[in-house]
Amino acid sequence: MNGEAVLTSVADGVATVTLNRPDKRNAVDDATRGALIDALEGVGADEAVRAVVLTGAGPAFCAGGDIAGMRARLDAPQGRVGFNGWRRQKRTHRLIATVHGLDKPVVAAVNGPASGLGCDLALACDFVMVGPHATFAMAYLRRGLIPDGGGLYFLPRRVGLARAKELIYSARTIDAAEALAIGLADRHADDVVPAAQGWAAELSRGSPIALALAKSILNRALDLTAEEVFALGSEAQAICYATDEHRDAVRAFLDKSAR
Incomplete structure (x- = not known):
């Protein structure tokens, strides 16, 4: 069970979906992306599940895209790099659309760094709860990339256009306190996963x-x-x-x- 890239547990109607690559700071490679889509679609179809919490194992929420995967992508034949990237983008957008489109409340329990795609994953949830060690970074420009996991859509809606531009252009890291202050995060808890599970249960009590x-x-x-x-x-x-x-x-x- 611990060898799986994504773990799912259900208690009292709340499914907790956990990225489980702590040695890689829960970075998302192709296999993890597929496993996460499968897990989210599974809990979405389960009528016994009324709400979902998304979190990461170990000290990080999600470090973003797997750098080893990026290197392998660039090692492909030059004529395939663009097309391979296009297909990978389609899978990434399916993942974000799955998070955003679940017809149940989804709470991100950000227990540590959420960088790049990890930040996008949190933003795609309905609500973001942060622990004391949570940080956020739109780190894409450091890699010569633009935000491709929904950040260009979700971030301005959370923090306003000018502040979203500043966070994306600078690629700087913000802590939990600043995330709360600017509206990127909604709540804080010292023990973030149980708190997020409790909040998710409250949000799902209605029809x-x-x-x-x-x-x-x-x-x-x-x-x-x-x-x-x-x-x-x-x-x-x-x-x-x-x-x-x-x-x-x-x-x-x-x-x-x-x-």
Whole structure:
């Protein structure tokens, strides 16, 4: 079990998905990317799972892309480097889309450094909880690259455009306190994984159907007009009207009021 690149455990309706390459600071290579997609799709399809926590084993959350993998990529025949990179980008974007699109609350429990793709993974979650040793770095420009794991989309929405530019251009590392101050992180806990699991459980107490529908709209709301959001909301509410959760809640309220 400990030899697996990604570990998954479920307790009280909360799935904890753990990057498990502590000797590599949980850097993501091709195999880990695939294992993480499989794990997330698995918990997403499991109706017993109501919320997800994403974290890393050992002292790091995720150091980003695996440098050994980058070297192997550059060692490919010159005529294949671009096409191979394009295919790898598609898999990376599938990973980020899977995190972002889960129809359950997803909390990143950032226990240590989150750099490059690791920072992007945290930002793709609904919420970010930091431990005392958490740090964040949009380190791509140090490698001659641009953020390719969603940071160009998620970071400005969290911290504003100017601050996102500063963090990306400088590639500097920020600590947990600054992450909280600028809105990159949401909460702090000394024992971050149990705290994130507790928070995830709180977030998932309502109707899973209503939550999934609300999240699907909220994930797009900043890119839509008010009229488009209202239209999507009307369609989603019609579905909610027909759910057992809504019917049971109305009956329980009426029964209580009649006493």
